[in-house]
Amino acid sequence: MTYEAMDVQENLLRNDAEILEDTVTAFRSGSNMPARKRLYPVSPCDSCAAHKKAICSSLEGQALDRFRTKGRTRIIKVGEPLFFESEDIRYFYTVISGEVRLCNILEDGRRQVVGFRSCGDKVGEHFGGKYLYDAEAVCDTIVCQFPVRELEMQMQQSPEMRAKLMKIMQEEISELQQHTILLGRKTPIEKIATFLKNRASKLNLVGEENIEISLSMGRSDIADYLGLTVETVSRTISKLKAEKVIDVPSAHAVVVRDIQQLAVLADGKK
Amino acid sequence: MTYEAMDVQENLLRNDAEILEDTVTAFRSGSNMPARKRLYPVSPCDSCAAHKKAICSSLEGQALDRFRTKGRTRIIKVGEPLFFESEDIRYFYTVISGEVRLCNILEDGRRQVVGFRSCGDKVGEHFGGKYLYDAEAVCDTIVCQFPVRELEMQMQQSPEMRAKLMKIMQEEISELQQHTILLGRKTPIEKIATFLKNRASKLNLVGEENIEISLSMGRSDIADYLGLTVETVSRTISKLKAEKVIDVPSAHAVVVRDIQQLAVLADGKK
DNA sequence: CAAAAACCATGAAATAGATCAAAAAAAATC
DNA sequence: GATTTTTTTTGATCTATTTCATGGTTTTTG
Numbered sequence: 001m002t003y004e005a006m007d008v009q010e011n012l013l014r015n016d017a018e019i020l021e022d023t024v025t026a027f028r029s030g031s032n033m034p035a036r037k038r039l040y041p042v043s044p045c046d047s048c049a050a051h052k053k054a055i056c057s058s059l060e061g062q063a064l065d066r067f068r069t070k071g072r073t074r075i076i077k078v079g080e081p082l083f084f085e086s087e088d089i090r091y092f093y094t095v096i097s098g099e100v101r102l103c104n105i106l107e108d109g110r111r112q113v114v115g116f117r118s119c120g121d122k123v124g125e126h127f128g129g130k131y132l133y134d135a136e137a138v139c140d141t142i143v144c145q146f147p148v149r150e151l152e153m154q155m156q157q158s159p160e161m162r163a164k165l166m167k168i169m170q171e172e173i174s175e176l177q178q179h180t181i182l183l184g185r186k187t188p189i190e191k192i193a194t195f196l197k198n199r200a201s202k203l204n205l206v207g208e209e210n211i212e213i214s215l216s217m218g219r220s221d222i223a224d225y226l227g228l229t230v231e232t233v234s235r236t237i238s239k240l241k242a243e244k245v246i247d248v249p250s251a252h253a254v255v256v257r258d259i260q261q262l263a264v265l266a267d268g269k270k
Numbered sequence: 271m272t273y274e275a276m277d278v279q280e281n282l283l284r285n286d287a288e289i290l291e292d293t294v295t296a297f298r299s300g301s302n303m304p305a306r307k308r309l310y311p312v313s314p315c316d317s318c319a320a321h322k323k324a325i326c327s328s329l330e331g332q333a334l335d336r337f338r339t340k341g342r343t344r345i346i347k348v349g350e351p352l353f354f355e356s357e358d359i360r361y362f363y364t365v366i367s368g369e370v371r372l373c374n375i376l377e378d379g380r381r382q383v384v385g386f387r388s389c390g391d392k393v394g395e396h397f398g399g400k401y402l403y404d405a406e407a408v409c410d411t412i413v414c415q416f417p418v419r420e421l422e423m424q425m426q427q428s429p430e431m432r433a434k435l436m437k438i439m440q441e442e443i444s445e446l447q448q449h450t451i452l453l454g455r456k457t458p459i460e461k462i463a464t465f466l467k468n469r470a471s472k473l474n475l476v477g478e479e480n481i482e483i484s485l486s487m488g489r490s491d492i493a494d495y496l497g498l499t500v501e502t503v504s505r506t507i508s509k510l511k512a513e514k515v516i517d518v519p520s521a522h523a524v525v526v527r528d529i530q531q532l533a534v535l536a537d538g539k540k
Numbered sequence: 541c542a543a544a545a546a547c548c549a550t551g552a553a554a555t556a557g558a559t560c561a562a563a564a565a566a567a568a569t570c
Numbered sequence: 571g572a573t574t575t576t577t578t579t580t581g582a583t584c585t586a587t588t589t590c591a592t593g594g595t596t597t598t599t600g
Contacts, residue, residue, distance in 0.1 A: 183453035184497030227454030
């Protein structure tokens with residue numbers, strides 16, 4: 001199938017599930033379609049890994065179907081932007097697979113990663129004029145894209161969706177406040193331990209031995225997230241490895257060998 | 271007037287405005303009424319300095335009057351808590367005068383001030399089980415206190431109030447993200463300059479010469495807010511004074527002599 | 541209003557983390 | 571699949587900020 005044939009208009013006529021399958025296959029095979037072409041109808045939500053956690057989970061039946069047709073599935077390759085801080089808000093996104101970093105840049109190039117977003121997480125604002133950050137894929141990523149006005153409309157009709165969005169915003173506030181403690185008062189070891197612990201707990205595998213965490217992002221992303229330099233991140237990870245708290249089979253994978261000790265280190269109890 | 275006479279029940283029978291006047295007078299005169307007594311009916315909103323900015327500004331007429339009767343005006347003296355992080359959420363607050371610090375404490379005593387709240391600002395959460403932070407007065411402070419369930423009820427009926435709360439939450443997120451850049455990537459000078467610039471811009475006096483800022487909080491609160499030590503805060507303020515960007519007539523007052531230079535320093539352009 | 545306590549400013553010393561440098565490993569490109 | 575480029579790791583040095591210490595102010599309290 002040529003990329004021309006995968007144009008949105010044409011895709012709208014085809015079976016949704018079939019299309020996403022094609023999409024993902026073409027994507028995985030590494031074909032470098034131009035960015036504007038990588039936009040497809042959203043396939044049904046019941047088979048979607050992100051749905052349960054995502055904002056769309058607040059809708060059901062017809063309302064959900066209707067909402068879904070307003071969205072587009074979009075593919076973003078490593079390093080590509082979803083949008084920039086300076087842009088007017090037009091869409092908001094839900095991450096389906098992969099991961100996105102949210103960045104703020106100072107004029108001299110210093111960068112702060114404000115957060116990472118993965119499967120089921122929301123990216124982007126829904127009101128106010130401009131986005132609050134640059135959003136970029138840290139690895140090949142698939143997102144659902146919805147026009148903000150559709151969200152607004154849907155929210156007027158659905159108290160469930162309103163409640164869900166409020167809850168998401170509240171969690172965002174809570175997370176940012178926690179991160180504030182980390183940035184302002186924690187040591188490098190505490191920072192890295194907290195970061196790894198948080199990623200581990202996202203996997204819902206607490207209690208198990210040898211929790212395997214994937215670090216989709218590079219060391220410099222971690223550094224800019226934790227307010228450190230790349231060198232300090234690298235050294236600190238090495239230190240945790242030397243202390244047998246973690247294993248590091250590859251730069252993008254970490255195995256937590258002692259989750260309790262990791263938790264102890266994260267809160268600076270030792 | 272005795273404190274007994276100022277009991278809430280009795281106060282309910284009196285004229286609201288009269289009561290707040292008494293309240294504030296008694297408060298200013300430094301009388302040390304027990305904390306449980308410092309709770310009064312809320313006087314009418316039209317004469318309230320905080321109302322325009324506060325969440326209650328989204329209500330009008332009868333709805334506002336009704337809501338007001340559900341609240342209490344409360345006085346908190348320097349250093350006294352409004353609530354602690356460990357407490358179940360029961361009330362949320364609007365600051366009428368004075369200022370409140372929101373803190374997170376690590377087990378070994380390290381502290382991060384997550385934010386300050388002043389006239390018109392909201393303090394406290396409205397859902398989830400526990401508060402996210404300790405809230406304490408940094409100077410003598412007056413707040414309005416509302417049960418969270420009243421807010422919930424009112425929100426069901428008032429789309430305006432829902433919208434207002436969402437906007438407040440969005441601003442909170444935006445502010446926290448900005449603070450994240452400051453904590454993760456800015457130098458002490460940039461941090462202090464940003465802090466002073468932000469406080470100046472809250473006063474809506476931009477463009478004027480010699481903007482007078484009051485620092486209700488102590489140096490250690492500023493330090494814990496900016497991720498610095500008291501000593502560095504003190505030294506950095508002295509440096510800005512030496513460079514004639516600010517004057518420091520007293521420890522709790524700063525006069526901005528060169529707001530442009532302050533802005534330049536805040537973003538690290540120099 | 542005087543004594544005590546808390547707070548603020550500043551100097552000297554110590555150090556944690558940054559910067560600089562270079563090799564090793566991994567990923568991207570032709 | 572070999573070559574270039576980027577990323578990661580590790581070592582050595584340096585410096586900005588913290589820590590420690592002290593004196594001067596301001597604020598609190600009895």
